[in-house]
Amino acid sequence: MTSDSSSSPSSSDTEFADPNPSTDPGTNSERVQSQLESMNLSEPSEVSDGSHTDYGGGDDDDDAPAEVALSNANEGGFTNGRVVREDLAETSGEEGREASLRAEHPVEMEAGEEPPSPTSSGYDGERGSSGGATSTYKADDASEDEIREANGDGDTASQHEAAWLPGKRHVHEDDASISWRKRKKHFFILSNSGKPIYSRYGDEHKLAGFSATLQAIISFVENGGDRVNLVKAGKHQVVFLVKGPIYLVCISCTDETYDYLRGQLDLLYGQMILILTKSIDRCFEKNAKFDMSPLLGGTDAVFSSLVHSFSWNPATFLHAYTCLPIQYALRQAAGTILQEVCASGVLFSLLMCRHKVISLAGAQKASLHPDDLLLLSNFVMSSESFRTSESFSPICLPRYNPQAFLHAYVHFFDDDTYVMLLTTRSEAFYHLKDCRIRIEAVLLKSNILSMVQRSIAEGGMRVEDLPIDRRLRQKASSTNNQGQDTGGPDRLRDISVGTGGPFGLWHFIYRSIYLDQYISSEFSLPVTSHRQQKSLYRAYQKLYASMHDKGLGPHKTQYRRDENYTLLCWVTPDFELYAAFDPLADKAMAIKMCNQVCQRVKDLENEVFLQGASPFSW
Amino acid sequence: MVMASMSSGSESFRLCVFDLRRGQNEGQELDKILFFYPPDLTFSTQLSVIGLSEGLITFTRLFSPEAACEVIEAERHSHVFYEAESDIWMVMVVEKNKEIEAIWRVDALRRMLKEVHSLFVMFHGSIRALLEKEQTGGLIRSHLYPFITDYLNDLFVGKKLQLPSFRETLKERGTVQMLTLARDAALEVQSLVGVLDSCVGIVRCHSVILFHDLLVSTTLSPDDTVDLFTFSVMRLTTNAQSSGMSSWSYLRKGSTLSQITSRSTSAQLLGSTDPLPSGNGNNAARVIRPLQHEKWSKGKVGFLVTDIWGKDATPTIWLQQTQERVYLLTYQYKSLTLVLLVPTPAIVNGELDISFVKHQVIENASAKILKVEEKLSKGWGGENAYHVSGYRYLLVDNDMEISRASPPGKVATLAKESLLALNQLREEVDSEKSRTKVERDMEISIRAKNNAWVIARITRGKELYMALEKASETLLDATDSVQRFSNRYCSGSFSMD
Structure with missing residues (x-):
């Protein structure tokens, strides 16, 4: 029942004629808009004259000649030729100039600041060229990156592990590609006029039509005096976040909670603010059709690395940071010199190892939010240019002050360990360089850098190493839960073999509320592959979301068991514990093990946590 | 009972039915609309x-062709979707408002849509069939308007529409509540069913027997049983008959419905202010309103009579499983309600044959009915028969579409925090279930802020939800409590240790 679309003068006629929208891959996104638009009538009489309500930029598509839609439909795809051309034109137009100006003078967007020091690498375009060096974590986004199996759960589709590479993939795709539609998790950033700013997969320019559709949905609901947060369809969730003139959308079938997906959009927005500051809002005030994508040119690796971290870094949902385990005295020594540096007019000084903190200090009353720390370390770790030389770059800490740029001096001592010094003064490069030299001297003198390497090699806490209470041991042989028939000294080792820690403990995360820090055990058997680790993190995320329901406040305890895990969560005013056990673990023993873990963490807190850092209050 | 209530007519509640296959051309969009509540909206x-x-159905199909839009959660409203028939959608828009306790589970709302559609099909056949019968849509509109409006009237208390809120979290719409029978009573019932089966001779009659608002026996498929049970509890049982009596079934809310009934009859049915697009109003044919209130009464010989289907006309309904139309005869003796379903082919001479069937029932079954009633009354524990001290629970068997729950009066003693926590837990379980589709085993125990334990256990198509408010209990105590409950009342189904 296809109508004669070729002779139809209006594209919406063409689309409405198709009674079976799901089988038509071509014109759907246009259809949605037409449906939204044609329905938004002020009076019934308007139906007949076919007038459309203006949605700002989103209605660009309306005037698209039917032939365009038709020819694209024939290819099995839809792109709005006109929008693409416009975008290209604008890139070389006024906004394009704005962008190139900004590339040369990165401080242009901040108020009343002087240009950076001559040695600044700033936004010199190197940022996009980050290579494999950041991918020290062996990883794969395989299940997300892969196309889902047509009729099944992609999680079982592939067991292989590929090294995760930063940067954008599948750039050739757009919303007409079946492969693109089957990606498990999309992220989009667009402007409120519907211009694409970022898409995790596919070329932003080719996604202009799709972007306009997202914008139309958001503004349609907004025009009704409401704000759309979530759309659910089968396994898919479409999550919306509106931040002034910036719209963020996630389309996912990854079985993550709405709260966490929204949190991810929030972090994505934060990452963008970290690069550009919130003063981009002003550009949209001046020009609603402002094209901001050139400003983010070359930052694909930063965003892809952040998106990747959503599936391996607990900091993204715990909103806490983690420290590299190191001897208390060494951490103190590092802390002392960082504190001294702060006293000389530096706002924040941080000594980091990859995404973990070795020590940090802040100027009086200045506190750093864990989310800012996450975004900052992601930015530095994913940008290759920071590794090649000392750098001085404008950055914004969205939680600290989203309106203004700070200046970050970054220097890598080796592949993993680096110092970040943040200041409000754009001319402070040489001062910060001096500070770094002082810090480096202390690090060398106290041998901290080699101790850091040793700590990396040794890893963090392991569930296998947990000391087991003698009473538990006796209880274990009496409950005989693990199917062992004899007790004796070898028994405990037997329990551990193949099942991680004692009594089926596989993994735990302990979060100290006051310190805003967490410690996560190393992954043990049987949670060894990245896929299993990711699946465990997803289970933790759900547990976290369930415990921290917004309306009800935190619950106290939760026990959850399914075919994959036994999970226990314990929330107190001081700490939160998340522990994963074998699904067949004995409940009573699991509870006792949780107590043991908490005790063990308290015993080691001087080594695993940064103590006495300036209290983080916000 | 306290429920989320919202005033009608305002923005707070909307319900629409539309057909995606209609009104595809510009200017004809109104053609899509088959039903809209409130009808006075522009x-x-x-x-x-x-x-x-x-728009969102089309959009979501881009990514999820197999399951289109199910819900839109906006800041102020939830839009709940249900594809009742292929391309025929029902959408309910409800306003969120914490102050008036408008907090609910989306699935509970969707079950309302499913319920009203199932009932509609039982009486009128499918929406698509009516659309095909009369292409302008006038016929289906003239049926949907009174039907859904009558259904919604049940939810009105005064001028307020009351939707299933978190306070009803220990209830499951679209399931049947059974009476537990003692062995001797079960044998009597069995024997009575045998007699009813054969009261028209060789053609087998289906029957459904209720005692108060609980199901005693059925010979129908689970789906048909749910629909007929739902309707019986809404209109036929003794409790439904005695209007004004406080109900303990979620199927009947308030008892005040006069105001809306009169409004719906005058404004929407008689066509004086027909809100439908012109050309579609087909008011010539008399539209039957099976859910009309206060239209059933007990006749002389114990059979319920109504003039909904016309004077002296016997109602017919449509059975999903056998795809046949059957006459619906309802016999009532004290609190016992017998619904007898006579296949239409068995009735050749209309009401004459019906009278004969009625006569047969009285002749052959009276003695057994008396006996069954006596046995059931003797064993009847009253409204709180299924209360288990110390527990507030809901037990659902999805395969059989059966549920049992703590009596509402007892559930009402739970703290609001406990109910909210349980409601949230159920929402989580709902989303797990809708994600995986396959049955899975799951156990979740949460100690809420107020120290109450809220517990969910899912196993082999059975679900158990529970709230325990003894503050001193540890996780192990709570587990033991569930274990004891499972052993005693669920034949150990939920024993996971």
């Missing part, structure tokens, strides 16, 4: 609700 508002729904 067409542009109606079209904007449907336009958003349709």
Whole structure:
């Protein structure tokens, strides 16, 4: 029942004629808009004259000649030729100039600041060229990156592990590609006029039509005096976040909670603010059709690395940071010199190892939010240019002050360990360089850098190493839960073999509320592959979301068991514990093990946590 | 009972039915709309609700062709979707408002849509069939308007529409509540069913027997049983008959419905202010309103009579499983309600044959009915028969579409925090279930802020939800409590240790 679309003068006629929208891959996104638009009538009489309500930029598509839609439909795809051309034109137009100006003078967007020091690498375009060096974590986004199996759960589709590479993939795709539609998790950033700013997969320019559709949905609901947060369809969730003139959308079938997906959009927005500051809002005030994508040119690796971290870094949902385990005295020594540096007019000084903190200090009353720390370390770790030389770059800490740029001096001592010094003064490069030299001297003198390497090699806490209470041991042989028939000294080792820690403990995360820090055990058997680790993190995320329901406040305890895990969560005013056990673990023993873990963490807190850092209050 | 209530007519509640296959051309969009509540909203508002729904159905199919839009969660409203028949969608828009306790589970709301559609099909056949019968849509509209409006009237208390809120979290719409029978009573019932089966001779009659608002026996498929049970509890049982009596079934809310009934009859049915697009109003044919209130009464010989289907006309309904139309005869003795379903082919001479069947029932079954009633009354524990001290629970068997729950009066003693926590837990379980589709085993125990334990256990198509408010209990105590409950009342189904 296809109508004669070729002779139809209006594209919406063409689309409405198709009674079976799901089988038509071509014109759907246009259809949605037409449906939204044609329905938004002020009076019934308007139906007949076919007038459309203006949605700002989103209605660009309306005037698209039917032939365009038709020819694209024939290819099995839809792109709005006109929008693409416009975008290209604008890139070389006024906004394009704005962008190139900004590339040369990165401080242009901040108020009343002087240009950076001559040695600044700033936004010199190197940022996009980050290579494999950041991918020290062996990883794969395989299940997300892969196309889902047509009729099944992609999680079982592939067991292989590929090294995760930063940067954008599948750039050739757009919303007409079946492969693109089957990606498990999309992220989009667009402007409120519907211009694409970022898409995790596919070329932003080719996604202009799709972007306009997202914008139309958001503004349609907004025009009704409401704000759309979530759309659910089968396994898919479409999550919306509106931040002034910036719209963020996630389309996912990854079985993550709405709260966490929204949190991810929030972090994505934060990452963008970290690069550009919130003063981009002003550009949209001046020009609603402002094209901001050139400003983010070359930052694909930063965003892809952040998106990747959503599936391996607990900091993204715990909103806490983690420290590299190191001897208390060494951490103190590092802390002392960082504190001294702060006293000389530096706002924040941080000594980091990859995404973990070795020590940090802040100027009086200045506190750093864990989310800012996450975004900052992601930015530095994913940008290759920071590794090649000392750098001085404008950055914004969205939680600290989203309106203004700070200046970050970054220097890598080796592949993993680096110092970040943040200041409000754009001319402070040489001062910060001096500070770094002082810090480096202390690090060398106290041998901290080699101790850091040793700590990396040794890893963090392991569930296998947990000391087991003698009473538990006796209880274990009496409950005989693990199917062992004899007790004796070898028994405990037997329990551990193949099942991680004692009594089926596989993994735990302990979060100290006051310190805003967490410690996560190393992954043990049987949670060894990245896929299993990711699946465990997803289970933790759900547990976290369930415990921290917004309306009800935190619950106290939760026990959850399914075919994959036994999970226990314990929330107190001081700490939160998340522990994963074998699904067949004995409940009573699991509870006792949780107590043991908490005790063990308290015993080691001087080594695993940064103590006495300036209290983080916000 | 306290429920989320919202005033009608305002923005707070909207319900629409539309057909995606209709009104595809510009200027004909109104053609899509088959039903809209409240009916006095402007067409542009109606079209904007449907336009958003349709837009998102199309949009979500891009990524999820197999399951289109199920819910839109906005800051102020939830839009709940249900594809009742292929391309025929029902969408309910409800306003969120914490102050009036408008907190619910989306699945509970969707079950309302499913319920009203199932009932509609039982009486009138499918929406698509009516659309095909009369292409302008006038016929289906003239049926849907009174039907859904009558259904919604049940939810009105005064001028407020009351939707299933978190306070009803220990209830499951679309399931049957059974009476537990002692062995001797079960044998009597069995024997009675045998007699009813054969009261028209060789053609087998289906029957459904209720005692108070609980199901005693059925010979129908689970789906048909749910529909007929739902209708019986709404209109036929003794409790439904005695209007004004406080109900303990979620199927009957308030007892005040006069105001809306009169409004719906005058404004929407008689066509004086027909809100439908012109050309569609087909008011010539008399529309039957099976859910009309206070239309059933007990006749002389114990059979319920009504003039809904016309004077002296016997109602017919449509059975899903056998795809046949059957006459619906309802016999009532004290608290016992017998619904007898006589296949239409067995009735050749209309009401004459019906009278004969009635006569047969009285002749052959009277003694057994008396006996069954006596046995059931003797064993009847009253409203709180299924209360288990110390527990507030809901037990659902999805395969059989059966549920049992703590009596509402007892559930009402739970703290609001406990109910909210349980409601949230159920929402989580709902989303797990809808994600995986396959049955899985799951156990979740949460100690809420107020120290109450809220517990969910899912195993082999059975679900158990529970709230325990003894503050001193540890996780192990709570587990033991569930274990004891499972052993005693669920034949150990939920024993996971």
